[in-house]
Amino acid sequence: MPKRSRLGQLAGLIAAGLVVCAPAAPSSAVPAASPVIMQAGTVHEVPSQAPPGPVLDPAETDKANSQETKNKIIAGVIAVVLLGLVVLGRRARSKKKKS
Template structure:
């Protein structure tokens, strides 16, 4: 009987937390609206050099090709090792 009550207690507490309204928080006092007039345009964003962008893209492509080649080589090593192990297991 007590173990059933122990299991029911957290469910009842959670239900009470969900059903009971949360205490009202104190509302912040309204702040007088301040109007700001911008006399200047905001500064422009960064200026990108097309040559720099091309160089960065070429470098990224080169790095991706190197990573892809490495992945293919590692996959080949794994598959070769599994084949060798399977042949040993079959012959032994």
């Protein structure tokens, strides 16, 4: 089978694209649609100003901040205790290894 040149490949791709993108011929069995005239029944009023966003209660914000701070302190204390256990374990192992 002979190799096709790039120009031949490009021409084939363009032809395939035209076939895929070409609109279908209108069928004579389907009658043409008549234009539809629509009337506006009601006019909706557009609000002049958007409603305000959520209202934040300062008391709830302070409570959430204090809870977050408490959680951070608890996590810090746990981290320090675990670090202490690791340091003590390594020290005990090194003393045991020396003797």
